[in-house]
Amino acid sequence: xxxxxxxxxxxxxxxxxxxxxxxxxxxxxxxxxxxxxxxxxxxxxxxxxxxxxxxxxxxxxxxxxxxxxxxxxxxxxxxxxxxxxxxxxxxxxxxxxxxxxxxxxxx
Numbered sequence: 001x002x003x004x005x006x007x008x009x010x011x012x013x014x015x016x017x018x019x020x021x022x023x024x025x026x027x028x029x030x031x032x033x034x035x036x037x038x039x040x041x042x043x044x045x046x047x048x049x050x051x052x053x054x055x056x057x058x059x060x061x062x063x064x065x066x067x068x069x070x071x072x073x074x075x076x077x078x079x080x081x082x083x084x085x086x087x088x089x090x091x092x093x094x095x096x097x098x099x100x101x102x103x104x105x106x107x
Contacts (some may be wrong), residue, residue, distance in 0.1 A: 003036075003067050005094050005097065005098045008090075008094050009091060012090055012091045015087055016084055016087050016091075019080050019083055019084050019087070020084070022080055023080045023081070023084075024078055026073050027077065029069075029073055029076070030073050033069055033070045033073065034070070036066050037063065037066050037070075040059060040062055040066070045057045048062055051090065
């Protein structure tokens with residue numbers, strides 16, 4: 001395997017790990033938002049935190065806010081998954097090229 005291929009594989013691996021961490025954080029936020037929607041449906045009063053204060057807010061407004069945030073996060077997660085898949089394909093291609101180079105040198 002050439003040093004160029006090794007460097008490319010290392011960079012791709014780091015990018016995949018970074019995307020994985022981002023995805024985990026987003027999935028955690030998604031879980032929190034889902035939980036918030038559940039709690040919101042079970043309560044009679046609703047509040048929203050703005051900066052350092054908590055103010056009363058209508059359930060419908062809060063529900064819409066949470067659903068919008070949830071939708072954005074779901075889109076970001078899908079985007080990250082697509083990026084991960086592309087990086088994995090690139091990694092497979094580079095690995096196959098490296099194996100081919102190695103086999104050619106052996107002959």
